[in-house]
Amino acid sequence: MTKIKNISSNYKDNNPLKAPDGYFEAFEDHMMNFIHTQEQSSTQKIINLIKPWLTLAAIFIAITLTFQFIKKDENSYEYPNNIDQLYSDLEYELSEDDIIEFIIEENLNLEESELELSDFSDEEIDELIMF
Amino acid sequence: MHKEKDAEILYKIKEPSLKEEGFRLLMSIYKKPLYWHVRKMVMNHEDTNDILQNSFLKIWKNIEHFREDAALYTWLYRITTNETLSFLKSKSLKYTRMLTDNSQTFEEVLKADPYFDGSDIEIKLRKAVLNLPDKQRLIFNMKYFDELKFKEISEILNTSVGSLKASYHIAVKKIESEMKENL
Numbered sequence: 653m654t655k656i657k658n659i660s661s662n663y664k665d666n667n668p669l670k671a672p673d674g675y676f677e678a679f680e681d682h683m684m685n686f687i688h689t690q691e692q693s694s695t696q697k698i699i700n701l702i703k704p705w706l707t708l709a710a711i712f713i714a715i716t717l718t719f720q721f722i723k724k725d726e727n728s729y730e731y732p733n734n735i736d737q738l739y740s741d742l743e744y745e746l747s748e749d750d751i752i753e754f755i756i757e758e759n760l761n762l763e764e765s766e767l768e769l770s771d772f773s774d775e776e777i778d779e780l781i782m783f
Numbered sequence: 784m785h786k787e788k789d790a791e792i793l794y795k796i797k798e799p800s801l802k803e804e805g806f807r808l809l810m811s812i813y814k815k816p817l818y819w820h821v822r823k824m825v826m827n828h829e830d831t832n833d834i835l836q837n838s839f840l841k842i843w844k845n846i847e848h849f850r851e852d853a854a855l856y857t858w859l860y861r862i863t864t865n866e867t868l869s870f871l872k873s874k875s876l877k878y879t880r881m882l883t884d885n886s887q888t889f890e891e892v893l894k895a896d897p898y899f900d901g902s903d904i905e906i907k908l909r910k911a912v913l914n915l916p917d918k919q920r921l922i923f924n925m926k927y928f929d930e931l932k933f934k935e936i937s938e939i940l941n942t943s944v945g946s947l948k949a950s951y952h953i954a955v956k957k958i959e960s961e962m963k964e965n966l
Contacts, residue, residue: 667819668905668906668909669819669822669823669826671818671822671828672828675832676814676815676818679810679814680807680810680811680814683810683836683839684803684806684807686836686840687839687840687843690840
């Protein structure tokens with residue numbers, strides 16, 4: 653009587669467990685709503701998770717760009733990098749005519765301004781070489 | 784099981800515009816067998832509903848990766864079974880106390896359940912089944928109630944047929960012994 657084969661004929665096909673009325677009929681609609689809600693909430697969770705980081709990154713980029721803009725404005729003149737560039741810049745700005753015109757206007761006597769070694773005594777020359 | 788329908792389901796699910804239609808077809812075919820598969824393990828309708836919802840959510844998210852070298856129902860059963868075993872593991876203390884430690888409590892729980900309509904002998908049979916360890920109960924339910932073949936159960940649970948036969952034999956002996964004591 654207690655053999656499982658004997659019990660089976662009476663109880664195997666008679667399922668005492670019941671599902672609520674209408675449960676299976678509404679299952680697909682209910683399940684699709686559940687899936688869409690879960691997907692929306694998981695997307696929202698990701699957005700909420702990265703939102704503070706995105707805000708920080710945006711602030712950092714804004715500060716960097718502002719700082720660079722201000723710095724560029726202040727340093728609009730670019731200093732020459734080496735002495736050759738300095739000379740080439742000067743040559744570009746002052747032509748030979750400009751220099752001659754300047755000498756004439758200032759009435760400069762180039763010969764007077766030139767110093768001869770003979771103008772110095774031997775002691776003075778030694779002193780200059782020492783330092 | 785439903786080879787032609789399975790092919791239609793998989794075809795539709797792989798087309799993004801038809802995915803929901805294909806998934807609804809899948810649910811219409813498999814919701815009942817999977818519901819009863821879970822219900823026999825956890826007994827309670829609300830818990831069954833939660834497990835089934837989570838299982839179908841996982842199926843929805845992963846079905847595009849389903850490899851067609853296995854039968855669709857095997858894959859669906861495997862996901863649902865894993866979800867059920869995880870649930871039972873997480874609730875084991877509460878469930879064990881409520882359903883198996885005290886026979887009076889268990890009988891009261893079943894009799895008070897509006898979704899249980901069985902005689903005293905049926906309650907005893909269910910109690911004897913519930914007294915089995917989770918894996919043995921699962922194997923017993925699939926073989927005895929669902930009438931699956933050992934080969935099919937083997938694919939679902941990823942266990943050898945020999946091991947399944949041994950577990951089933953032990954489960955049957957335990958149930959017969961408990962029924963003999965209580966009748």
